[in-house]
Amino acid sequence: MNDWQEKxxxxxxxxxxxxxxxxxxxxxxxxxxxxxxxxxxIGLYCEKFFPTGARLVIQVxxxxxxxxxxxxxxxxxxxxxxxxxxxxxxxxFDELLNPTKNHDLCNVLDLx
Numbered sequence: 001m002n003d004w005q006e007k008x009x010x011x012x013x014x015x016x017x018x019x020x021x022x023x024x025x026x027x028x029x030x031x032x033x034x035x036x037x038x039x040x041x042i043g044l045y046c047e048k049f050f051p052t053g054a055r056l057v058i059q060v061x062x063x064x065x066x067x068x069x070x071x072x073x074x075x076x077x078x079x080x081x082x083x084x085x086x087x088x089x090x091x092x093f094d095e096l097l098n099p100t101k102n103h104d105l106c107n108v109l110d111l112x
Contacts, residue, residue, distance in 0.1 A: 010038035017062035024055040049087040069104040
């Protein structure tokens with residue numbers, strides 16, 4: 001178990017969705033895919049490397065039970081690993097996912 005797994009307060013579950021990712025300070029948009037999700041953060045693959053501490057805007061789009069789910073999340077990169085064609089990132093959300101603001105994502109998370 002690594003340090004981040006020991007520090008996690010919320011259980012992460014496998015989660016697959018298409019992502020659009022951009023730096024809060026940037027205008028360039030990058031594609032990505034989610035790997036896992038918790039109420040406090042997301043693990044994802046991105047075609048661009050963002051260093052630890054980078055602030056991101058993440059747009060989520062997925063199909064679930066015949067419905068298109070879209071949400072926009074913000075957070076900070078807590079760890080990053082360079083991959084051959086991009087990077088694997090661990091992002092902590094600025095605000096926990098909650099059923100009022102992130103109803104559809106919370107429903108998907110609760111079903112896992």
